[in-house]
Amino acid sequence: MKKLFSTLCLVSCISSTVHAQEFSPEQIQQVAQVREAAINSDLSWQILESLTTEIGPRLPGTENDKKAVEWAQAQFKALGFDQVWIEPATFPHWRRYHESASIITPSEQPLHLTALGNSVSTPKSGIQADVVFFETLDELIASPEGSLKGKIAFINYRMNRHIDGNGYGPAVKARNSGAVEAAKKGAIAYMMRSVSTSHHRFAHTGGSHYKTGVTKIPATAVANPDADQLARLFKNGHKVQVKLNIQTEDLGEGTSYNVIGQFNGTQYPEQYVLIGGHLDSWDLGTGALDDGAGVALTMAAAKHISDVKRPKRSVRVVLFAAEELGLWGAKAYFKRHEKTLDNIVAAAESDFGADVVYGFESNVSADALPVVREIAKQLAPLNVKYIRKNTARGGPDLIPLKNTTSAPIFALHQDGTDYFDYHHTADDTLDKVDPKKLQQNTAAYAVFTMMAADAKTKISGK
Amino acid sequence: MKKLFSTLCLVSCISSTVHAQEFSPEQIQQVAQVREAAINSDLSWQILESLTTEIGPRLPGTENDKKAVEWAQAQFKALGFDQVWIEPATFPHWRRYHESASIITPSEQPLHLTALGNSVSTPKSGIQADVVFFETLDELIASPEGSLKGKIAFINYRMNRHIDGNGYGPAVKARNSGAVEAAKKGAIAYMMRSVSTSHHRFAHTGGSHYKTGVTKIPATAVANPDADQLARLFKNGHKVQVKLNIQTEDLGEGTSYNVIGQFNGTQYPEQYVLIGGHLDSWDLGTGALDDGAGVALTMAAAKHISDVKRPKRSVRVVLFAAEELGLWGAKAYFKRHEKTLDNIVAAAESDFGADVVYGFESNVSADALPVVREIAKQLAPLNVKYIRKNTARGGPDLIPLKNTTSAPIFALHQDGTDYFDYHHTADDTLDKVDPKKLQQNTAAYAVFTMMAADAKTKISGK
Structure with missing residues (x-):
């Protein structure tokens, strides 16, 4: 019965009223502006090209891994992030x-x-x-x-x-x-x-x-x-x-660093949307699909949002360390921040290549579903379908978060049909990324991140 | 004026009369039988699988090259060729x-x-x-x-x-x-x-x-x-x-061997159709496309013909040595046989991968064109178009022949769109060959070879 009610309500009331509740027409206009900017920008490509060309492979603990940590901080600063910092993570x-x-x-x-x-x-x-x-x-x-x-x-x-x-x-x-x-x-x-x-x-x-x-x-x-x-x-x-x-x-034990950039929220700066990817890669390829793309497109998405406004809540881009060797950066991050994980209003990691985002899925409380549906509406112009199952698992670096909390998790599902043609091989190089598809990914992350950060309601997990 | 006459004649007289002149209805029936057998047989695949799997790379002068020479002789014998022999070739x-x-x-x-x-x-x-x-x-x-x-x-x-x-x-x-x-x-x-x-x-x-x-x-x-x-x-x-x-x-100087198998002709055994490929390969891949396919499909084509009949003239399959290092086997072959090259009634080498044969082209005297047209007719059911330019260059191992004689050369043009994705790389392996396309190649070579060997007129060059 509860389900029937929800369905009826979805048709009869929510779609016409939530908009006004959660997002003003001006906000929706700003989202469209960010989406347009992202879909027409080569910023994520430029970031990805720089990482994979000037550094290349980034096995944790190598000289290139250290260079990547320096590179990421410099990129965040150059993009005008309000805060840029690193946090250590150890790994074998x-x-x-x-x-x-x-x-x-x-x-x-x-x-x-x-x-x-x-x-x-x-x-x-x-x-x-x-x-x-x-x-x-x-x-x-x-x-x-x-x-x-x-x-x-x-x-x-x-x-x-x-x-x-x-x-x-x-x-x-x-x-x-x-x-x-x-x-x-x-x-x-x-x-x-x-x-x-x-x-x-x-x-x-x-x-x-x-x-x-x-x-x-x-x-x-x-x-x-x-x-x-x-x-x-x-x-x-x-x-x-x-x-x-x-x-x-x-x-033995090595140390690397999660690199974090944040645009501060205007009303609830302690609350944040967490997006990101992992900065490390295997040593064989240049880690373009895995996970240079995730790094580049989430950095660029945050920048595109900041070009239009600072949302109510902070936008935090976390570039996790040593994912390939066992999620060591993610474990360190969620351990270090375990007392404040409630501040995460949405978390999504891009770590499945750079083919198109075809689906958008949440894993949130029922209260938050109206916001999710509004986000889905703004993703639709990018050919992203709303997957209503509400069972999103997020990327691998969100596993420690998901396993220990009921944090609100999101998935921007990418087409992975060809991903395992390149994943973890020497052939994972920049030429395998389609610039147009990378733009679509960036735009999808920008829309999702901006709306989750700027909604009236704080999204919570279930 | 001469050209107009030819064209008129082509329409009005040749197509209805040459058939009877060059090939009897029984011969055409035999060609159809060979074509059907080849298109439905996995013989060329089996030969190719054996060469590329059990031997693999075949750089001239290596142990594998020696094994390939042994292998080829054994294959020819197992296929029932009337004569099998080797001829030396030196190379750097x-x-x-x-x-x-x-x-x-x-x-x-x-x-x-x-x-x-x-x-x-x-x-x-x-x-x-x-x-x-x-x-x-x-x-x-x-x-x-x-x-x-x-x-x-x-x-x-x-x-x-x-x-x-x-x-x-x-x-x-x-x-x-x-x-x-x-x-x-x-x-x-x-x-x-x-x-x-x-x-x-x-x-x-x-x-x-x-x-x-x-x-x-x-x-x-x-x-x-x-x-x-x-x-x-x-x-x-x-x-x-x-x-x-x-x-x-x-x-320094190495020695390898051209390996030759022949089915003897019944009327003019000294005359022969020369088909083949090169037995050597670069060392990086297993030489499936370059040129295991040419080896396998020409051996199989000759065998399919012999299952139906021995044509008037001999069918000679030459597997050239040391092509990759500079056509050394071909140079040796045509030098050794320089006094009897007039016996070659048609020559074609398959050395351009294993994608479909889309075109058939001759390089012969005007007298021989009626036979060529009859062959083209029997290739049409395989979706092979007749290319009338009469300027075929043949494969690389025919260069020494073409440069020194006016021998009748043929090309069964293969679709090379993807060939250079694999050619001379480690990725030239058996899985890059499509079994169906290999069958089509084999059938095309069988039809061409059988008809050139069995025509009434001896084909001559121009």
Whole structure:
């Protein structure tokens, strides 16, 4: 009954009255002005080009990571943010130095692979061993004890392509725990098909984990065409031997910094809309899609708003540190601010590339839904649909927030159909970003952020 | 007047009468049977899969090249060819051992590049130097004497995408002579944008040359996204320093083998249709498009013909050696057979990938055009258009034949729009071949080869 009432009310009363309640005609006019400015500006592109070209890869703890922290502060200041500051975050500092591999039998040929993040090294001279083939992690887990003694385990699980990236979760299991499960059976190294939808010869890196009490073995991912090659060799009954040399280093605890820029609110400056992305990237590409785009478009969105006005509440752009190694910047941020998380009136992270935003979804209290619907109306001209489920999960750096609070979370859903063609590979470079789509993203973030910050009602979570 | 007559005759007399003259209804029926068999068979795919999977890269002089020669002989025999033999060819034996590069300033980041074929090494510890940027080879040539002393020259010329690959010639000039021109101005190394239409991070190798009296400097090609990165750094006014380590070896004269299989003709066995591809490949990919496809589809085409009949003339499949290093197998073949080249009644090489054959073109005497038109008719059901220009150039391995004789040359024009996305890169792997398109290619070669071998008239060149 409650639901029916809501629906009736939505049709008969809210749409005609909330507008006046939440946003004045002047405010709506300002939103349109910001949207127009963002959709016609190359500011987010300029920021993204600068980050990915002049700095490039930004693995946490590297010299480039330090440069990125300096760069971000300078950018915020140049854009006129009212406040710019950094907050430390520690993380396990890991470095990749060398990786090479070949198929040895039946014929020698290069194998394109990469070490997973956190992987240990092989001996300096590498290892050479027979490969045992599995289609899935479950198949490997079901293999007899000791059956992989002295062998290299290989899992060929294929990631599925989907607009919302739903193939990633199932595929990433083999990345998270494959090396542990292989080591339990006696394997001396682990290879997996890349968690990637690419048909090109790029291996996909990403976080992996070891378990206390289980031998740490080198953990790697093989480019998809190379995984196909291995699969064909097995299908044709060949004994496959592989030579592998991985040199990495665990450098203990590292420190990097969340970089934060804020435009202060005029009425409730302590309250803020949190938007952002993560400043770090994997070391293989230049982190254009992951997550230079999120960094650039949220910085630019805030700037476009400030060009028109300062909303009632603050607009805070948080560029998280060390996301790729385990959300370390996000954990530090939400821990440091745990007593004031109620001040967050809306939080959204852009960390899914730079293809168009097709959907807008909230995760807020019922009271806040009228504001959400007004925001959705102003996103519609950008071809962003309102997804009414109200179950948004936000980006990865919002997980610590979502897990510990009932903060109001938003998702500006991006089309992720092609995202995993590039994600975590050397091929994640600036040319993969479409400037027009980046503008649409920037405009969508600007509209959402401005309205959430400037609404009459403070948005609250559920 | 002569032309008008031909045109009139084409309409009024030839189309109705040549059929009976050149091919009996039974022969046309046999052609249809071969075409149907080829379009429905996975034989060419199986051959291609075997070559690219079980052997992989086939740089002339390597162990894999030797294996490929063995493999090809075994394949010909297994397919039931009447004669299988090899003929030696020598070539300059060159090997790639190591290549790595980084941009050093303004930030350190990996640079994806590859040594051009024939490139000398850097010192073992590599070199590090400032880069000088040129848009074209002509710009470099126009630069002042000594202006590149101690520098690395970089040419950013972009290859144009076209169905017939016409962007390759202009772009390849900088590959052929860029290192020489750069060395003349004092450069210590040479980098060029890849001769490639790819948007992915694969560097394109290929033949390059030095000149007596000019210092040999390391010659490399940079992946296109990396060339873009360099271009942006220059555009933004940065001084760009690059570190480069190339280790290669000139191993003197090597020997490999053309591998030849023949189905003997029933009436004029000394006369033959020559089809084929080249067996070698660059070392980066597995040579699926270049030129495993040509090898596989011409072998399969001949086999499909033999399943139906032996034509009047022989069908000879020549798998040329060491094409990539300078057509060495082709030179050896046509030199060795120079006294009997009149026996070639038609020659066509497939060496342009595996996309669909869209056009059929001859380069023959006027007497032979009626036969050509009959062949074109039987290719039409495969969506192959007859290109009447009669100026076919054939594949690269036919250049020595074309340059020294008036042999009848044919081209089965393939759609090369995407060919240079993969050509000479690590990404030239089996998954880039579409099985259906490979079948269409095989069927087109089978139809052409069978009819040229079985026509009443011996086709002659002009």
